[in-house]
Amino acid sequence: MIYVTQYGAWWRLTIEQWRAVCEAGASGQGYDLPDDAQLTRKPRGVHGGREDESDRLDVKISYWTDNNKHPVFQPLDWDPEDFKAALAALDGTPK
Secondary structure, three states: OEEEEEOOEEEEEOHHHHHHHHHHHHOOOOOOOOHHHEEOOOOOOEEEOOHHHOOOOOOOOOEEEHHHOOOEEOHHHOOHHHHHHHHHHHHOOOO
16 A cells, blocks of 8 residues: 655555556556545654645645555655656666
């Protein structure tokens, strides 16, 4: 399971869904996060961030999960190279 956040909204994605997002982002054509994976609030077990700053684009907010078991990504400002690096990490290959 992978968590994604942007503009204060949250998604819970499977590895396959995250791979599809990364492939779309790596193509340079943009990406869409699946509507059916959007959550109504920050998930339990996700820590960090400050809710009052979650919509400010000039503030980088860090999040983590209990035991760092599930990664949390904030791809809003990513370029295609960032998505390619995320794909390489999924595949276990160096960038």
